[in-house]
Amino acid sequence: MSETRTLLVCCGTGCLANHASEVADALEAAVAAAGVDAVVGVEASDAATVKRTGCNGFCENGPIVKVHPDDISYYKVRPKHAEKIVASLGGEPVKALLYRNDEKQLVTRQLDNPFYASQRKIALRNIGEIDPLVIEDYQERGGYVVLERIIREAVPPETVIQELIDSGLRGRGGAGFPTGIKWKTAAGYARGGGADADGGQLPAFVCCNGDEGDPGAFMDRSILEGDPHGVIEGLAICAYAVGAEQGFLYIRDEYGLALKNVSAALASAEERGFIGDDILGTGRKLHLEIVRGGGAFVCGESTALMQSIEGQLGEPRAKYIRSAQRGLWDYPTVLNNVETLVNVPYILACGGAEYAKLGTARSSGTKVFSLVGKVNRTGLIEVPMGATLRHLIFDIGGGIKNDRAFKAVQTGGPSGGCIPEQYLDLEVDFDGLTEKGAMMGSGGMIVMDDHDCMVEVARYYVGFLAEESCGKCTPCREGLRHMQAILTDITEGRGQPGDIELLERLGHTLQQASLCELGKTAPNPVLSTIKYFRDEYEAHITAGVCPAGVCPELTDFYIDAEACTSCNACKKACPTGAIEGDKERAYVIDMALCISCGSCRAACRFDSVCTRGKARGKAAAGAGTSAEGKVAS
Amino acid sequence: MSETVKLVIDGKPCTCEKGDYLLEVAQRNGIRIPRMCYHEGLSGLGACRVCIVEVVEAGRSRVVTSCIYPVLSEIEVFTQNEKIKELRGMVLTLLARLAPNAEGVAKMAAKTGIELPRLAVKEGGDTCILCGRCVSACEALGSGAIAKVNRGVTKEIATPYGEPSSECIGCGSCAFVCPTDSIASERTEESFTIWGREFEMQRCSVCGMPFTTQAAFAFLQAAQAEWEPGAEQQPPLCEECGKKAVARQIANAGKYL
Numbered sequence: 001m002s003e004t005r006t007l008l009v010c011c012g013t014g015c016l017a018n019h020a021s022e023v024a025d026a027l028e029a030a031v032a033a034a035g036v037d038a039v040v041g042v043e044a045s046d047a048a049t050v051k052r053t054g055c056n057g058f059c060e061n062g063p064i065v066k067v068h069p070d071d072i073s074y075y076k077v078r079p080k081h082a083e084k085i086v087a088s089l090g091g092e093p094v095k096a097l098l099y100r101n102d103e104k105q106l107v108t109r110q111l112d113n114p115f116y117a118s119q120r121k122i123a124l125r126n127i128g129e130i131d132p133l134v135i136e137d138y139q140e141r142g143g144y145v146v147l148e149r150i151i152r153e154a155v156p157p158e159t160v161i162q163e164l165i166d167s168g169l170r171g172r173g174g175a176g177f178p179t180g181i182k183w184k185t186a187a188g189y190a191r192g193g194g195a196d197a198d199g200g201q202l203p204a205f206v207c208c209n210g211d212e213g214d215p216g217a218f219m220d221r222s223i224l225e226g227d228p229h230g231v232i233e234g235l236a237i238c239a240y241a242v243g244a245e246q247g248f249l250y251i252r253d254e255y256g257l258a259l260k261n262v263s264a265a266l267a268s269a270e271e272r273g274f275i276g277d278d279i280l281g282t283g284r285k286l287h288l289e290i291v292r293g294g295g296a297f298v299c300g301e302s303t304a305l306m307q308s309i310e311g312q313l314g315e316p317r318a319k320y321i322r323s324a325q326r327g328l329w330d331y332p333t334v335l336n337n338v339e340t341l342v343n344v345p346y347i348l349a350c351g352g353a354e355y356a357k358l359g360t361a362r363s364s365g366t367k368v369f370s371l372v373g374k375v376n377r378t379g380l381i382e383v384p385m386g387a388t389l390r391h392l393i394f395d396i397g398g399g400i401k402n403d404r405a406f407k408a409v410q411t412g413g414p415s416g417g418c419i420p421e422q423y424l425d426l427e428v429d430f431d432g433l434t435e436k437g438a439m440m441g442s443g444g445m446i447v448m449d450d451h452d453c454m455v456e457v458a459r460y461y462v463g464f465l466a467e468e469s470c471g472k473c474t475p476c477r478e479g480l481r482h483m484q485a486i487l488t489d490i491t492e493g494r495g496q497p498g499d500i501e502l503l504e505r506l507g508h509t510l511q512q513a514s515l516c517e518l519g520k521t522a523p524n525p526v527l528s529t530i531k532y533f534r535d536e537y538e539a540h541i542t543a544g545v546c547p548a549g550v551c552p553e554l555t556d557f558y559i560d561a562e563a564c565t566s567c568n569a570c571k572k573a574c575p576t577g578a579i580e581g582d583k584e585r586a587y588v589i590d591m592a593l594c595i596s597c598g599s600c601r602a603a604c605r606f607d608s609v610c611t612r613g614k615a616r617g618k619a620a621a622g623a624g625t626s627a628e629g630k631v632a633s
Numbered sequence: 634m635s636e637t638v639k640l641v642i643d644g645k646p647c648t649c650e651k652g653d654y655l656l657e658v659a660q661r662n663g664i665r666i667p668r669m670c671y672h673e674g675l676s677g678l679g680a681c682r683v684c685i686v687e688v689v690e691a692g693r694s695r696v697v698t699s700c701i702y703p704v705l706s707e708i709e710v711f712t713q714n715e716k717i718k719e720l721r722g723m724v725l726t727l728l729a730r731l732a733p734n735a736e737g738v739a740k741m742a743a744k745t746g747i748e749l750p751r752l753a754v755k756e757g758g759d760t761c762i763l764c765g766r767c768v769s770a771c772e773a774l775g776s777g778a779i780a781k782v783n784r785g786v787t788k789e790i791a792t793p794y795g796e797p798s799s800e801c802i803g804c805g806s807c808a809f810v811c812p813t814d815s816i817a818s819e820r821t822e823e824s825f826t827i828w829g830r831e832f833e834m835q836r837c838s839v840c841g842m843p844f845t846t847q848a849a850f851a852f853l854q855a856a857q858a859e860w861e862p863g864a865e866q867q868p869p870l871c872e873e874c875g876k877k878a879v880a881r882q883i884a885n886a887g888k889y890l
Contacts, residue, residue, distance in 0.1 A: 199875055280815050296784060313781060316699050471781070471788030474682045478727035481786045482752050498744070509723040512680050512696045512716075 005089050007046040007633045010065040012055025015062035023063045024052050026082035034086050054226015058115050058126040059382030063471040073110040098579040122366045123342050124382045127226030144274055146348045148231050151280050154158050160241045166352030168364035173337030174441045175208055176430035186324040187242040189332040201607035205328045207335040208235050210251035214295040214413030217444040219337040219368040222380055224258035230264035234341030242334055245285045248307050252293035298469035301516050302335045315472045316516035359385030363429035373447035374401045390424040404449040412441030414461045415521035417528030438529040453550035454533040455540055459487035461525035472519045477521030479510045492553040495541035510615040549611030553597035556614050562588045563608035642710040649704050656684050656699035666712050670764035672810055677701035681764050681830050682724045687711040722747040728762050734815040735760040760815040767807035776800050792828050803832030803846035837871035844871035
């Protein structure tokens with residue numbers, strides 16, 4: 001074997017936290033140390049190179065190391081494995097580091113791993129395959145070819161925009177507005193087609209929204225970190241199409257690696273003349289600038305983001321006049337999400353009509369989701385639109401952890417909604433999710449099992465939004481404050497008859513009367529859980545019972561002696577030392593010490609930690625006999 | 634050349650210039666839409682949501698904020714149908730819980746007939762409804778002594794770090810525009826105190842009456858010097874004496890016509 005090998009070490013944020021950098025160092029050292037012996041007849045330096053790539057998406061199994069061209073994927077690699085990996089090059093893969101599929105068989109190739117098998121990577125096409133700091137890596141995979149062709153051949157902007165319209169691409173940031181139409185509108189106003197313009201060319205701006213803020217969502221971070229040139233090329237094409245000479249990448253300041261990689265990519269793109277004062281010698285200009293977000297969730301909202309770029313307070317404005325007409329400094333502005341932009345060079349390379357073949361009739365292409373929560377395989381996945389929830393959760397995600405029962409999947413970030421089991425076969429696209437009271441949002445997907453309390457879930461999200469609302473308009477700020485108070489009351493046993501109806505009434509007020517989309521969608525977590533899990537709300541309020549056994553004020557824990565195997569896991573997990581027992585004596589919970597945190601139940605593998613309605617205090621008073629039975633295991 | 638747009642408000646056919654704000658169009662046609670943060674001298678804030686109305690355009694209905702909604706096409710407007718009554722009532726109820734001591738708000742909220750004792754009064758809530766008029770007035774005057782700080786349920790109006798602001802000129806515009814008299818200030822012959830700062834009063838050079846703060850007068854003079862470089866600095870004149878001075882100028886100018 002004399003072929004040169006590339007060792008691709010995943011250095012996304014997740015893997016870096018798991019010491020991927022040390023793994024890469026160790027592999028480099030091992031390659032150098034192995035010398036010519038490792039690969040017969042080839043100089044050590046040519047035999048293998050180590051490349052640090054972006055995120056492969058399967059973070060919980062990181063650090064991930066891939067060997068090309070053999071197409072071997074290793075998981076949970078530690079620095080100590082480096083020598084073994086290098087020694088195996090050209091021979092048998094290191095079995096201990098391969099993934100085991102659901103049938104417990106070892107899989108070598110990435111595409112044989114059930115997590116990756118049915119993914120279709122377009123937005124994530126380069127991530128994990130290239131070193132984001134090396135522009136040649138991006139170019140080797142077809143990067144900047146489209147931009148260069150458009151500019152050198154002076155393709156009319158209308159042609160570029162039409163291609164986007166034909167592709168059916170819709171904004172991946174959440175709202176799902178057709179990207180091509182947005183570009184066309186802005187280009188029209190910029191060229192003087194606007195109603196109140198005098199016919200002269202107006203300055204226009206392009207922006208990339210990288211202010212990802214949904215808890216549990218990290219698709220944009222991964223793209224910015226792993227394929228910054230893809231985003232820059234998309235933004236540069238957008239600028240060409242609408243006639244902008246200035247653009248901004250608004251990236252939240254917490255995304256340190258993304259900021260670093262995008263800055264470096266901007267510098268190298270400018271050095272190659274893809275952006276700057278004289279693009280590819282044509283005299284065209286495009287200045288791209290990074291603006292760091294200050295950590296406000298609401299600044300992901302388009303108008304608040306523009307306020308923030310202008311140096312104003314990040315509060316949304318009404319969108320009776322769209323940003324495509326009057327955005328930044330009142331000039332036509334296109335704002336696209338990171339994932340939207342990274343799709344653009346791909347679409348123009350393959351053709352809009354070809355792209356439109358993917359996905360569903362009204363939502364074309366693919367979508368990146370961050371699949372997290374109670375599933376066996378969590379991570380970043382990209383699938384064609386129209387894949388069913390069941391496919392995402394049970395095939396790619398490998399089903400529910402510990403074989404528990406699926407209860408709901410929360411989609412669309414904090415202002416998304418919870419979708420129950422009866423809609424598991426729902427085909428996921430923009431309209432399908434909205435119809436069910438949830439939304440696509442940026443693509444967060446949190447899977448919940450029967451140990452999740454839906455009232456508590458609603459309370460958590462409403463609490464998040466109450467803090468992250470900009471606080472400008474009354475319904476959103478005050479409505480969320482009251483909803484949070486009522487939900488807290490319900491989860492702590494102070495719910496009152498009529499609370500559910502009041503929550504609905506407040507929710508409708510927010511939906512109709514709020515200023516921006518944050519407020520209009522903020523009641524979704526409450527309204528969708530009331531819609532599908534009303535009985536759970538009622539149990540809290542009227543019976544004083546949390547059916548899922550989550551809300552501490554309403555829940556007592558006990559150990560079912562018959563099911564208990566005396567494994568001691570619960571005792572070890574208990575933070576207050578409330579559990580007594582050993583092989584001889586049955587395990588029991590001392591109720592005087594128990595704080596109902598649920599750690600014992602989470603630790604138990606035999607369903608022997610059970611819950612029932614609280615037997616003491618105010619909450620139990622109205623609970624009666626219904627609270628005595630075993631309500632959940 | 635501006636374009637004329639036809640619209641119907643609560644059944645009444647009206648016309649306006651394209652781009653006019655709906656609340657003002659209604660007002661000109663004798664229909665007063667309830668409002669709280671709207672002020673004719675400040676650009677639309679759209680914060681309180683009391684002036685929401687229902688707009689039907691080409692069969693599509695939506696709830697809009699009339700103070701910042703530009704009329705661009707033929708629409709039908711409902712300022713007090715059942716839907717709007719409910720939503721506006723809820724908004725006013727929310728405002729009344731936020732500012733339990735604001736009398737005007739309490740009166741408007743009482744009229745809605747909505748009683749929701751389950752909604753608790755905000756802890757520490759007094760008269761401020763967080764509409765932002767004061768901040769807007771301060772900005773419009775060219776200062777920046779106060780701002781909306783924090784976000785979400787913790788939002789408040791304050792000076793930087795809650796300390797007396799060096800930007801404040803004691804002009805009192807913030808208190809003047811406040812719809813609920815929420816900004817505390819104290820005025821004597823000699824001084825004006827607001828936002829934790831005490832300002833010396835400026836007396837009129839003619840009648841001797843204190844009419845603004847010295848800091849505010851100096852600010853205006855500086856602003857004037859910027860607008861009209863080289864122009865003669867005006868002596869401090871109270872409103873009354875200022876009017877007289879202008880009247881004299883006009884009279885003198887007329888003499889030689």
